[in-house]
Amino acid sequence: SSKEHGGDHYTVFDAGMRVLTQRRMEMELALRQAMEHGEITVHYQPIVSLTTGDVTGFEALARWQHPRQGLIAPTEFIPIAEETGLINELGALILRLSCRRLVELTRNNPDAAALTLSVNISGRQFKRPDFVEEVATILAETGIDPVMVKLELTESVLMDDADEAVRTIKRLKALGVKVVIDDFGTGYSSLSYIQRFPFDSLKVDRSFVGNMNEAEQNMEIVRAIIAMAHKLGLEVVAEGVELAEHRTALSELRCESAQGFYFSKPVPGEELDTLMRQHWKSAPASDS
Numbered sequence: 001s002s003k004e005h006g007g008d009h010y011t012v013f014d015a016g017m018r019v020l021t022q023r024r025m026e027m028e029l030a031l032r033q034a035m036e037h038g039e040i041t042v043h044y045q046p047i048v049s050l051t052t053g054d055v056t057g058f059e060a061l062a063r064w065q066h067p068r069q070g071l072i073a074p075t076e077f078i079p080i081a082e083e084t085g086l087i088n089e090l091g092a093l094i095l096r097l098s099c100r101r102l103v104e105l106t107r108n109n110p111d112a113a114a115l116t117l118s119v120n121i122s123g124r125q126f127k128r129p130d131f132v133e134e135v136a137t138i139l140a141e142t143g144i145d146p147v148m149v150k151l152e153l154t155e156s157v158l159m160d161d162a163d164e165a166v167r168t169i170k171r172l173k174a175l176g177v178k179v180v181i182d183d184f185g186t187g188y189s190s191l192s193y194i195q196r197f198p199f200d201s202l203k204v205d206r207s208f209v210g211n212m213n214e215a216e217q218n219m220e221i222v223r224a225i226i227a228m229a230h231k232l233g234l235e236v237v238a239e240g241v242e243l244a245e246h247r248t249a250l251s252e253l254r255c256e257s258a259q260g261f262y263f264s265k266p267v268p269g270e271e272l273d274t275l276m277r278q279h280w281k282s283a284p285a286s287d288s
C-alpha cells in the first residue's frame with residue numbers, strides 16, 4: 001500500500017534534497033573562492049545620450065573570469081549568489097570595484113567626473129537592514145562623488161513591502177546617489193504604482209526595444225512608457241539598442257539615453273579611457 005511505501009518516498013525525496021543542497025554548497029564554495037581569488041571582475045557598457053551622441057556613463061556588469069571555463073555570465077552565477085546569500089558580499093564587491101575604477105578614471109581624465117556609474121542591486125541585498133550603511137561605507141572608502149552613482153533596482157524589490165522600499169530609497173537618495181528602476185515592463189507593476197517610489201530614471205527593458213521595428217505593438221509600448229515616464233518626471237534609458245533604426249526611433253520618441261550592442265558591448269575596465277571619448281554622430285534619418 002501507499003502507506004507502506006511512504007517511508008521510501010520520503011527517503012527518496014530526502015536524498016534528492018541532499019543532492020541539491022550539496023550542489024548549492026559546492027557552487028557557493030566555488031563562488032566564494034572566485035571572489036577571494038579575484039576571479040570576479042566588472043565589465044562596463046556605455047550609456048549614450050541620444051541628443052549629443054556622447055557617452056554619459058557606464059553600467060557595471062559582473063563577470064566571473066573562470067580559470068578553466070573562461071568568462072561566465074552573471075545570469076549563471078547571480079541567481080546562485082542570491083539563493084545562497086552570497087549576493088550581499090558579491091554585490092558589495094562589484095560596487096567597490098566599480099567605484100574604485102571610476103575614481104581612477106576621473107583621476108586620469110577630469111572629464112570623467114561628469115560620467116555616471118550604474119550598479120545593479122539585487123532584491124535580497126536591498127532588503128538587508130544594513131544595506132544603506134554598506135553603500136555609505138563603500139562611497140566613503142572609494143572616495144567616489146555620490147552624484148556619479150546610480151543604483152539599479154528591479155520591480156521585484158518593490159513588491160512585498162512597498163513602504164519599507166520607499167524608506168530605503170529615500171535613505172539612499174539622502175546619501176546623494178540616484179535610484180533607477182531597471183528592466184521596466186517585465187514585471188507586473190504599472191507606472192502609476194512606480195510613481196510612489198522616488199526614482200530618478202527608468203530603463204525600458206530590452207525585450208520591448210529589441211523588436212520595436214518588427215512589431216508595431218512594441219513600438220507603441222515603448223512610446224507609451226516613455227511618454228508616461230516623462231509625465232512622472234523620470235528620464236528614460238532604453239536598453240538593448242542593437243540597430244541604427246532603434247536609435248532613430250528612440251530619438252524620435254524623445255528618449256534621453258540608450259545602451260546596447262549598437263554602441264558597444266560591455267568591455268573590461270581597462271578600455272574605459274578610450275570608450276569614454278567615443279562619440280556617435282546622429283544616425284541618418286530613416287528613409288521611410
Ligand code: C2E
Binds near residue numbers: 240259
Ligand atoms: P541588466 O541589468 O538589465 O543588464 C543589461 C544586460 O543586457 C547585460 O547582460 C548586457 O550585456 C545586456 N545587453 C546590453 N546591450 C544589449 C543588446 O544590445 N542586446 C542584447 N541582447 N543584450 C544586451 P549581462 O551582463 O549578461 O547581465 C545580465 C543581468 O545580470 C543584468 O541585466 C542584471 O540583472 C544581472 N547582473 C549583472 N551584473 C550584476 C551585479 O553586479 N549585481 C546584480 N545583482 N545583478 C547583476
Ligand code: MG
Binds near residue numbers: 059120152182
Ligand atoms: Mg541593469
Ligand code: MG
Binds near residue numbers: 182203205
Ligand atoms: Mg536592465
Ligand code: MG
Binds near residue numbers: 239
Ligand atoms: Mg534587462
